[in-house]
Amino acid sequence: MSLDLEEVFVERTKIAALYADAEQLGGTEVTVAGWVRSVRDMKNFGFVTLNDGSCFKDLQVVMNREICANYDAVASCGVGAALIIHGVLELTLERPQPIELQAHTIAIEGASSPEYPMQKKRQSLEYLRTQQHLRPRTNLFRAVFRVRSVAAYAIHKFFQDQGFVYVNTPIITTSDAEGAGEMFQVTTLDLENIPRTDAGKVDYTQDFFDTSAHLTVSGQLQAENFAMAFGDVYTFGPTFRAENSNTRRHAAEFWMIEPEMAFCDLAQDMDIAEAMLQYVISYVLEHCADELEMLNKFVDKGLLERLHHVATSEFARVSYTDAISILEEAISQGEKFNYPVKWGIDLQTEHERYLTEKHFKKPVFVTDYPAEIKAFYMRTNDDGKTVAAADCLVPGIGEIIGGSQREERLDVLEQRIKDLDMDPEQYKYYLDLRRYGSCTHSGFGLGFERLVMYLTGVDNIRDVIPHPRTVGNAEF
């Protein structure tokens, strides 16, 4: 590792570096480049607030009419204009901002205009969704998308530090994984002129893959192939649901993290999920302090307290059966739910949120759900009616992780596939894993956007995805 990366990135000094190395850089000449957030023209001198995206903080630039020949042009370049500024960094430790730049020259790299839609006034989130190419320049989205980036890296770092192997499971698939949801079809057939077989059906031998193909809803089954070789693996990639649900929590395209561990039972699975969430939260708290402070102030006043609390306190664990009792007890105490509660139901978001927000007041794993409401691959418990599943519910969101110990017994799995009228031929490879060196193994799926919502307090999934895809919307 003899590479000197510093050398590559010397041309301008990023504002993040000015703040980080203020004491060394104070009094020296530096060049910065960024975009104007505001200009105040005081006639003989003025202030430019500049942001270059390297950190949440802006840099205050002081310009003087006598020094800057193009003073008037800069003063009227407009919010959003791109400037390259050379000057001397001054330490102003006694003032709210500890540094400011005394400009010697200011080059207008690209002007803006009065039509620029991101003027400094407050705009609605709905309007900003129509300006997805510009909204990253606002405080809210600069915070959200840096948190998203840092959280993604924290997840990679967590797993790589533990020796997990990152696996890119396929996006295009010919199997329907778990039958988990509606799928998008992927095709190169000309829809204006679909080729037909003699029997009048779509002739898929003329399609790209010689068969019908879809976008994946989960990489789990393929991840298991790799867990049986590497022990510990994880995926981190896009997954898709073609569900016609226009809610604040659903998108057609979203990213999932799916770790899969060999020689790992349900209790260890929960240990790893909990450690991962706490690690990511701690990492983001450490690396996005300015962003979280703003989000805590303007988006969700309880955010920082909640994140600190979750990062340091043990998650609760409760069986589904006990969770139902808790909900029934709550009803008898006067709690109202829209959906009825009894053993066998799939928990609704209102139930999940009651458990995590009101009863446990922290994240909780609900374990051992009825087999009927869970996927075929989950391990059947000794009682014969529940499976070794564990969903993690968090305050403000509800379910954020769905995990389980996988059925490793060939005969039990074959019987389950048969009972559910699934096609065993479709699961031949999956069953092979149970034929040759099967072992106790577990995994979980974390919806990345839900995690980002949790980390930022933002309550609409459309606002944590760079360019969200939802029913009727795939613009940009």
Added chain:
Amino acid sequence: MSLDLEEVFVERTKIAALYADAEQLGGTEVTVAGWVRSVRDMKNFGFVTLNDGSCFKDLQVVMNREICANYDAVASCGVGAALIIHGVLELTLERPQPIELQAHTIAIEGASSPEYPMQKKRQSLEYLRTQQHLRPRTNLFRAVFRVRSVAAYAIHKFFQDQGFVYVNTPIITTSDAEGAGEMFQVTTLDLENIPRTDAGKVDYTQDFFDTSAHLTVSGQLQAENFAMAFGDVYTFGPTFRAENSNTRRHAAEFWMIEPEMAFCDLAQDMDIAEAMLQYVISYVLEHCADELEMLNKFVDKGLLERLHHVATSEFARVSYTDAISILEEAISQGEKFNYPVKWGIDLQTEHERYLTEKHFKKPVFVTDYPAEIKAFYMRTNDDGKTVAAADCLVPGIGEIIGGSQREERLDVLEQRIKDLDMDPEQYKYYLDLRRYGSCTHSGFGLGFERLVMYLTGVDNIRDVIPHPRTVGNAEF
């Protein structure tokens, strides 16, 4: 960061840890879990070679008939069986393998069978492609897929350490980006029964997104939206080409890294690309030593020398015009090419490989290509006929990176879009970036699979993708 991650992962000791901490663990009792690579039964004692996927190395386990009650069962459990073994770790520093495990108990977690397709004999790569769920258990694929994982992490680490923001650009898109290649259509329409408008056309108002949609071929244009806010960003995600090309270098689904940097010209763009490649190579050399040694021995005898060379030597840079002269000179010296060489041609792989392998004998950036053979968004040079593009060619592969400085001048870009008969309305958002605070900016695209091929010496893209998708193939 008070989290003690060690606590979560205590249940078994990974073989990687046995090798790393051999001196401390020697003489202590440990439990390991993994899969049998071979068994030798010497009647009263035997040897089991175990691998748990945590590292490339196997662990030798010694079992004694007098100690292991199920000696015969273990001796016949078969290659590929899963075992959990408790015993004492012995230091055997004088022997080729520095440690071995003296087994006290061996639990057969999952037996294998004589039908197990990954028996220890040598199998063809073609056959292994039909066993994608099991091939990660072979030496070759354990090496390739760990290198892939480590390289992916190195890329994230490189950019995150430099303050780049990771952006998940959309997979489903309604624009065709750069018109770079054939696209897959994404739809929820029933192909057996396509809804039609009154005019007899496909009625896309009934499709999921209210319009026709496709899989992305590049995230660059969307990445630019974020570069204009964060300065330095990168994407790392799947991209797609529906091209009917059945070659060793093409897949329908592959991962791309697309960094995009504001206030960055073509020379800096190349600096960053070069630093990134050298960083990733150095990182993989450091973290995958055993894997690379095997690949160097059995797959590509020049691999290690080439990687060390590239990691430490400066890349060459040559203009397209000079590159054409070099090729013409080579022809005059007797070099034979299948495709003719003259100014204006798109370089073929044979030309690229001549330049990087025979002429420069190291990676080379070819810059300033004719505008006609490059994309609309590349910056027009002052000569009016070339654009500020830079492709990086590497020995054994040819093009591995395609980059350019982007056209930041609104009027020039609008004219170019018009000249190419493209629809300006489609590029409204992209043009907005030039209206409001435009700046010099550049980026590049790195094909991740080509990088993995380069890092491993594997010469077929099907063998560096967990479950490759090519014409007629989307199984597993």
